[in-house]
Amino acid sequence: MTAFVVVDHVDQAFRLPNGQSYVALKNINLEIQKGEFVSLLGHSGCGKSTLLNIIAGLAKPVAGGVLLEGRQVTQPGPDRMVVFQNYSLLPWLTVRQNIALAVNKVMRHLPAAERHDIVEQHIDMVKLRHAADKRPGQLSGGMKQRVSIARALSIRPKLLLLDEPFGALDALTRSGLQDQLMQIAQTHELTCVMVTHDVDEALLLSDRIVMLTNGPESYVGQIIDVPFARPRERLNVVNHPNYYALRSEIVYFLNQQKQAKQRKVKQTVAIARNGLEKINLEIGFVPLTDCAPLAVAQEKGLFQKHGLEQVTLSREPSWKAIVEGITSKRLDAAQMVAGMPLALTLGLEGNAPTPIVTGMVLSRNGNAITLSRSLYEAGVRSLADLKGALVNHPHQTHTLGVVHPASMQNLMLRYWLAAADLDPDRDLNLAIIPPPQMVATLKSGNIDGFCAGEPWNSYAVNEKAGYVIATDLDLWMGHPEKMLGIREEWANQYPETHLALVKALLEACEYCDDRRNREEIAELLAKPDYVGAQLDYIRAGFLDPYDRGDGNPPELLLRFNQFHVDMANCPSRVEGLWILTQLARWGITAFPRNWVDVIDRVNRMEVYRAAAQALDLPDTEPNRSSFALFDGTVFNPDDPIAYLNGLPIKREIRVEEVNIDQPAVVVAA
């Protein structure tokens, strides 16, 4: 069945006074089902109103077209009624006359009495009985917009188009009208397209949010499904566990678009010097205690020492931002969660595979699982208690936050839950929330706990919002946590630069693991350029005894943040394989039948070895042997598929031959 409304490859361009043309929209494709509420969201000037006008038929696209119920839209018509931002009421007509003008024109086949009833009924619907004989000039903005909505609905349009309907109203009026529109849309099962720039409004009202990129040549950048059940209530929506995750995803998209606009102005050109292909690097990191090696390499001049004279560290709001930065080539390199290089290479969340290589592990351990205070009060002290609490309250959905699907936090939290026979997708709900927002979300009660790196656990403990039920030392001591990630194509283009970067960071990691330096590093990290958190929270675990906030005295965990010792920096292939099994276990990626090939391509041992040898550091890889996590299940790297099959709780596992395109070899200049 074809969709109710089809926007088919629409391009729109305007002629500029100087004779050139400005391409506003490029290749817009969109399908809208009957009864669906779709929002168009984007920055000012992204062409969202232009798109709405094209659907309304008020503007003709230069290419492509719009179909309504299979018929092409060629001109404006009452079946696609528009609610304009500035109300567009005729000021010389009263409220009743304004509505009647539309009804009398569009429904002229009906008897006069029936038309009269329709007008009166819609005046009542928007509760304007008392103002029916007033002219628009005597009404407030909110009332005018209600008239406009009543006028639009009175002629029973197939499609209701709203162009920033509440943009000019004050917050209180706006929320009242949003509720009213939501109710009307729900009772009449309207198909609506609304242009807005208000994220909360879009989330409240829409079934889908279509986000447009910035012009020129705007296109549909991302479509977000809003899963909140209907009928909706404002409070239920705002308190929904996914609300903040969705909201932050949208805000993130908008921010990216804003940055993209600024970036277009400054274009980076590779500067070659010191025998390196590129000495101006932009490296992304997420504000966490374990960004220490990057901070140290920058502040202690280790990048310079290895010839990388112009390194900029870019503080990113979330791991998603890191992924975007790397795939869009905005970032040269980035701190990545350990599953990310493999997951991106295989293609994450249905995206095209982006081959990523990693030359070193930046840090190990450093995570903890924090649960909310209310679970503590319910007596949850161990995994078994947690299971008991979940089983005793089957009607209550518990949500835990993780930072990224490919993060060790996600994989290990799932492993931990599954070890207690809890299915992380069925018995609870896992939500993706950027680390810096974790504590706020926990405090607001939208999640019941999270697994994240420091300082966010200590922050939650200090705020008395939660307590640490387990650190990753309890789960898998010495697991790889953060890695240096680079696009494969970049690594092939700038091999010497890559080596220099790994050398600089290896030295930084060595510096970080000397406990005499930790005091200095903690102070460095507390600066707003890096983590920007209170020094005490950064010191916890990193330097000071770790307080779990569960009443037990703080405990000194020497390996809580491991940056260098014990072959910490080696991108071990066995660990990579374990990560592959877990990504497949939870359906995040397929399991590659050619895993040896994939891991060799991602975990670049030769870069690590060359860098370690140049620095006179040990370059050995840990033995290729079986190992077990806290629950004792043995992982045999020679038979990962048997291991996967032996796991009781898992999603459907896809085992496929994964062909990553052979990248074009670029000869460095």
Add this chain to the structure above:
Amino acid sequence: MATNINTNVRSAYAPNWNEKVNKVVRRTVPTLVAVIIVLAIWQLLCSGPDATLPGPLQVLEDTWDPLIIDPFFQGEGTDQGLFWQIAASLKRVAMGYALAAVVGISLGVLIGVSTLMFDALDPIFQVLRTVPPLAWLPISLAAMRDSQPAAIFVIFITAIWPIIINTGVGVQNIPQDYNNVAKVLQLSKIQYFTNVLLPATVPYIFTGLKIAIGLSWLAIVAAEMLTGGVGIGFFIWDAYNSGNISEVILAILYVGLVGLLLDKLISFIATLVVPNEMS
């Protein structure tokens, strides 16, 4: 104290008569003072033995009987009371102006809705509107061969330009929103004209009409001086020719007052017709 507050409250909600009278007095006193001063200066300037013009007292004395006290006097030919003189002029203005309003609004709408018509006609209008009213008189006299219609034609041709141009601008400036509403509702041409175009243009039309009435009144006096017959313009010319400067001055005063009243009249009609909450 309490009484004070009470009156204040009442006056804020329903201004009583006292208030209104106060307001009128406050606004008229300065006007009266200014008029007296102007009259005094005039009297002073014209009181010398060599004065060529009469002073105000002289004017009053010369024209009191019969012009001022009997404006409705009816005599032979052009020997009529001032009321009839002015009425004759007003009649001509009314005819020319009404004609100009009808034709002007129609042409204005035409150039407003059609770019083709605008491109074709606007340059012509721009040239013709700068022609001084009296320059039309010889042509119209030649064409009509009669002074009465010729004077009306001068009024017509003087008044029409501001009406055309303002109406045209008004149509072109109809907010796109209103047009969009009309398009989405698929209003027919006639429905569009009566429901959107005309109401949206009314304020502009009245701006044109107001300018036009002023110009018409300016033109009629000049036209009548040349065409003769009953009318305030010829009355002035006639009085000058018979050396009766006092009558000239009195007539000028009347012309000014009537012009003011005409302007106020059109403004008043505008307040009745134009929706006061155009926004």
